[in-house]
Amino acid sequence: MRPFKYTPTSTVSAATQKIFANPGAKYLAGGTNLLDLMKEDVEQPNELIDISRLKLTGVKTIVDGTNQGGVLLGALDKNTDTANHPLIRQNFPLLSQAILAGASAQIRNMASNGGNINQRTRCPYFYEVSMPCNKREPGTGCGAIKGINRMHAILGWSEQCVAVHPSDMCIALAALDAVVKVQGPDGKARTIPFLDYHRLPADTPQKDNTLNPGELITAIEIPKNNFANTSYYLKVRDRASYAFALVSVAAALELDGNQIKQVRVALGGMAHKPWRATAAEKFLVGKEATEANFKAAAALEMKQAKPLEHNEFKVELGQRAIARALMQAKTGGKA
């Protein structure tokens, strides 16, 4: 084990300033991902800034501002508490479903919402320190692109990195147009639209997101929507539970009779970031909510897919999953 300094903090400004002062430091919240990565020697922080006691908790209805009537999630609320909260179950069941599709009860009991968003890829070449990995060690190459890449990306990847974002929760947040609220070491707060928060790998796969140095997630906002009765999170995996997604789909519809007024489709297990299926959405708006239209939209989205040697199956699987998730959403989650 590598020695590290442990620094508890009690305010956001102290935490952000401490981490800004030491580029080798990392924030510690639930620790469900970071501690694993430290044991594997993938992450080697020389200091852990413990933020777990900061008062960044509480699921609340937003009472003013642009997202009035939406909901605010605390960055340090546990995944379990968020999924079970009556406001989320009632108004944003897509988010409850997505959270509950991830990890196990024990992990969700520890994992924070902010940590879920900032968790790192589970690409085995990222985890195995004897292998090359541009994300772990920039410039060493990508072990996965010519390696075993069955679980890897089919959309938006680069020659430098074909890893996927592992979160389920984030796929629902991407579909629901969430906004990430962050605060920097200079005390300045800013908001980042969820789709701009994570990035595609391009030539800098070591950067998972667009946070500036020292910035800390303080809350997540989800705007009000009319999707509560017509949304569905479909996760397809190698076994029924406790496994990462091969592909996953967060689908939400707002219908006028059988006509689609609004639609959101976000995809997991396919890209370096939660992937909003904008081509499929654009195709569907104004059309009838029929299986034929859902299938056509799915095919259109998957046309952009560029599979690797071992994951060509994800193209058709993804296409079918999109159509099925939309059908399930239409019927309120019932098959």
Next chain:
Amino acid sequence: MLDEAKNGEISYVTSDIKTSKGPVQLSEEEIRERMSGNICRCGAYPNIVDAIREVHTGKEVAQTGSL
């Protein structure tokens, strides 16, 4: 796990997450989902599921698994 269900905590396979209040009935599917992740998937072996059903319902459940 029995307490979580009693407290009304939902799981991925709970069908009425919007409306259900109070204790969640532990179907076989619910037990398997909730027990997965205990060590790995081993917690959802047939006899373990039967044993949990027996404790949850207070009624004897024939053990179906064979070794």
